[in-house]
Amino acid sequence: MGAQWKAKGKAQAADARGKLFGRLAKDIMVAARGGADPASNSRLRLVLEQARKVSMPKETLERAIKKGAGLTGEAVHFERVIYEGFGPHRVPVMVECLTDNVNRTAPEMRVLFRRGQLGASGSVAWDFDHVGMIEAEPAAAGADPELAAIEAGAQDFEPGEEAGVTVFITDAADLDLVSRALPAQGFTVLSAKLGYKPKNPIAPASLSAADLEDVESFLAAVDAHDDVQNVFVGLAG
Numbered sequence: 001m002g003a004q005w006k007a008k009g010k011a012q013a014a015d016a017r018g019k020l021f022g023r024l025a026k027d028i029m030v031a032a033r034g035g036a037d038p039a040s041n042s043r044l045r046l047v048l049e050q051a052r053k054v055s056m057p058k059e060t061l062e063r064a065i066k067k068g069a070g071l072t073g074e075a076v077h078f079e080r081v082i083y084e085g086f087g088p089h090r091v092p093v094m095v096e097c098l099t100d101n102v103n104r105t106a107p108e109m110r111v112l113f114r115r116g117q118l119g120a121s122g123s124v125a126w127d128f129d130h131v132g133m134i135e136a137e138p139a140a141a142g143a144d145p146e147l148a149a150i151e152a153g154a155q156d157f158e159p160g161e162e163a164g165v166t167v168f169i170t171d172a173a174d175l176d177l178v179s180r181a182l183p184a185q186g187f188t189v190l191s192a193k194l195g196y197k198p199k200n201p202i203a204p205a206s207l208s209a210a211d212l213e214d215v216e217s218f219l220a221a222v223d224a225h226d227d228v229q230n231v232f233v234g235l236a237g
Contacts (some may be wrong), residue, residue, distance in 0.1 A: 010135050012077075025064040026098045029076050032068030042176040049179075050191040059064050069111045082230075083109045085119035088214045089207060092124045092234035094196045099227040108225065127234060128196040132175030134168040135160055136187040143186030152181035164191065169197065193230075201236035 024047065031044040038045035044065070051061050066072050079102060084094040093116070099105040111120055134154070145166040149157040154168040168189070170178045172194055179192040204212055215235070223231050 020054060021056050022059060022226075023098075024054070024056055025060060026078060026229065028061065028064035029068030030078050030080070030098065032065045033076070035072075036071065038067035038069050046176060046192045049189060050193070055192050060112060065081050082125075083113075083118065084121070084124035085113050085117050086124070087113075087116040087210045087218045087233070089117075091202060091215050092127055092198065093219070093222070094124060094128055095222055095228060095231040096230040096232070097225075097227040098229050105225075105227045107229075112218075112222050112225065115221075124234075125196075127199050128232065129199060130172050131155070131197050132170035132172055132178065132196060133195045133197070134170065134175070134179050134182065134192045134193065135165055135190040136168060136182050137165050137190060139183070139186050139188045145187075148182060148185035148187050149183050152178045173215065191227075195230060196232040198232070198234035198236075201234050202212075203236050 020146075022130065027047045028044065028051065031041065031047050034043060035041040036044075038048050048061065051160075056138050063072075068076055070076075077100055078098045079100070081097045081099060081102060082160050083097065085093060087093045097105055145157045146169075147169055148154075148166075152168070153174055156169040158167050158169070159165070159168045168178060168182065168187075175192055175194060179189050182189055207215065215233075219231055219233060222228060
């Protein structure tokens with residue numbers, strides 16, 4: 001599952017595409033608060049690169065930039081909130097939300113975590129590293145991920161969930177720097193974002209098939225919430 005949980009299966013992937021656009025629109029609006037020009041707004045530039053890679057409609061993308069930058073006269077008040085705790089069978093979970101109403105989101109998260117345990121701030125975060133995560137693929141045959149990681153300034157790298165994709169792990173402050181350096185090392189950046197990487201991930205093999213299915217069901221329910229942007233889980237593989 002890796003550090004970030006993702007829906008599996010074709011039907012789930014199709015449903016996830018629509019939600020992905022919605023999540024990216026939120027990220028764009030929040031990033032655009034720092035300015036509508038990606039040339040001078042690194043955070044916006046990274047989100048826009050990710051949006052273009054997944055073929056987000058241009059009209060949707062441009063509307064989100066204008067709305068976030070305050071060019072449409074509409075007020076955007078999204079707050080980033082992290083909920084942390086344990087899913088079923090004590091699997092640690094970090095849930096990143098963007099919400100315009102914390103008073104709505106918080107009790108709904110408590111309901112979802114009834115299958116596990118919602119913790120206080122810091123109860124699970126200590127077991128995760130806050131890092132940059134860059135998904136990239138070779139632009140040409142022979143591109144070496146280890147050499148690219150060293151030359152671009154990444155801390156580490158690991159195979160991605162999709163064949164041929166490498167995830168480069170960076171210090172949180174170096175996300176944009178490494179993302180811009182990777183193309184010169186023969187890699188095309190597919191996405192770049194900040195996230196949480198578990199320090200001591202639980203091996204799925206240590207859970208029974210029924211327990212693992214229980215965890216998957218919980219994660220799917222959390223991920224389906226409209227305010228959830230990312231779900232990071234302490235499971236290996």
